[in-house]
Amino acid sequence: MNHSSSAAGLAGVVAGETALSTVGKAGQGLTYRGYSIEDLAEYATFEEVAWLLLRGELPTSRQLTEYGQRLQSLRTLPAALTDILERLPAASHPMDVLRTGCSVLGCLEPEDDGRSGLEVADRLLAVFPSMLAYWHHFHTSGQRIETASDDISIAGHFLHLLHGSPASETHRRAMDVSLILYAEHEYNASTFAARVAASTLSDFYSAITAAIGTLRGPLHGGANEAAFDLIDRFESADAAERGVLDMLDRKVKIMGFGHRVYRTCDPRSVIIQRWARRLSVEAADTRLYTVSERIDAMMKREKNLFPNLDFYSASAYHFLGIPTRYFTPLFVFARTAGWAAHVLEQRANNRLIRPGADYIGPESKTFVPLHQR
Numbered sequence: 001m002n003h004s005s006s007a008a009g010l011a012g013v014v015a016g017e018t019a020l021s022t023v024g025k026a027g028q029g030l031t032y033r034g035y036s037i038e039d040l041a042e043y044a045t046f047e048e049v050a051w052l053l054l055r056g057e058l059p060t061s062r063q064l065t066e067y068g069q070r071l072q073s074l075r076t077l078p079a080a081l082t083d084i085l086e087r088l089p090a091a092s093h094p095m096d097v098l099r100t101g102c103s104v105l106g107c108l109e110p111e112d113d114g115r116s117g118l119e120v121a122d123r124l125l126a127v128f129p130s131m132l133a134y135w136h137h138f139h140t141s142g143q144r145i146e147t148a149s150d151d152i153s154i155a156g157h158f159l160h161l162l163h164g165s166p167a168s169e170t171h172r173r174a175m176d177v178s179l180i181l182y183a184e185h186e187y188n189a190s191t192f193a194a195r196v197a198a199s200t201l202s203d204f205y206s207a208i209t210a211a212i213g214t215l216r217g218p219l220h221g222g223a224n225e226a227a228f229d230l231i232d233r234f235e236s237a238d239a240a241e242r243g244v245l246d247m248l249d250r251k252v253k254i255m256g257f258g259h260r261v262y263r264t265c266d267p268r269s270v271i272i273q274r275w276a277r278r279l280s281v282e283a284a285d286t287r288l289y290t291v292s293e294r295i296d297a298m299m300k301r302e303k304n305l306f307p308n309l310d311f312y313s314a315s316a317y318h319f320l321g322i323p324t325r326y327f328t329p330l331f332v333f334a335r336t337a338g339w340a341a342h343v344l345e346q347r348a349n350n351r352l353i354r355p356g357a358d359y360i361g362p363e364s365k366t367f368v369p370l371h372q373r
């Protein structure tokens, strides 16, 4: 029996303040520092959005160029880190690889060596794609890749490293938009974990490591991988309809649907769906996108549930040639901008985050010494 008066999962609880984003607020929708997600996904680049989140204003053209060059110069991995990436098992979960890589970098380039939080944030934004690509190539083909590249954008850089050749402009921009959509989302579970760690005055790397560990689960970041596994198992839209109906009958949750805060639609989903459709046409796909649309329609009909960002991201990423197990790591590349901005915001006006709990255990008991039990 639940005696608690607290909100399960802290649903609806306002746990603090932020100037970074609004999520599902009436009349505002999703905004980053006041700019609508629709405008950012249409007109901005991910680097521009990262600057906005971390520095508070949109960059000038010159600032953006210099920022791109700066991030580009921070992509190289220290030898001690590549050494450890090589020693990790090939079967490791890629999220464990990034979590470990982040921790290792915290030992090699600690914040208290005179680095500012902002410097660590930029380094992590620049280095996570290199880390994943290095580990990937070493463990799939034994290659020790060069992690520097001419690509200015993080999206182009990662796709280039992963595939070994520069991405087409459509693919690069599709990934860039996806990074913008995933960059920030208020007090979601992983961001909250980062803020809790930051509130103890811990270091930047610890906060980001906590966030990566929290993002890994299928109720949060892991949903895009689970959504792809679902879509990919059906040969046709009709088979998907039968299969998903059966899952709903068995009360199985359909990954990529529903949201804690949004009630009628996820504004990010509309944008990534357009990209998924465009990429599916380009790839002459006649199955995945059709299956996705059918599942979307029947979830609306059967449960009045809508797709969240993870659902159509799954097929978009597939068309970009990204292996399914890297979907959540891509979320890390993007959300590092939001996490880092929240850590800086928490530090700027810190108070230890330490909520209370309703006690539901036994009444006071008399202690029985060990020899009498």
Ligand SMILES: CC(C)(COP(=O)(O)OP(=O)(O)OC[C@H]1O[C@@H](n2cnc3c(N)ncnc32)[C@H](O)[C@@H]1OP(=O)(O)O)[C@@H](O)C(=O)NCCC(=O)NCCS
Pocket (backbone or CB within 6 Å): 009, 011, 218, 219, 220, 221, 223, 252, 253, 254, 255, 256, 257, 258, 259, 260, 261, 303, 305, 308, 309, 310
């Ligand atoms: C995101 C999520 C965790 C939000 O959870 P929540 O706010 O705690 O909502 P609940 O899990 O309590 O769901 C409320 C109701 O909708 C149903 N529901 C919610 N999401 C569902 C889904 N994806 N598939 C089927 N039913 C779902 C629940 O079963 C529940 O029904 P009930 O009241 O009959 O028990 C939840 O929607 C979910 O698990 N979605 C799938 C995972 C996912 O896509 N995560 C990424 C989020 S961006």
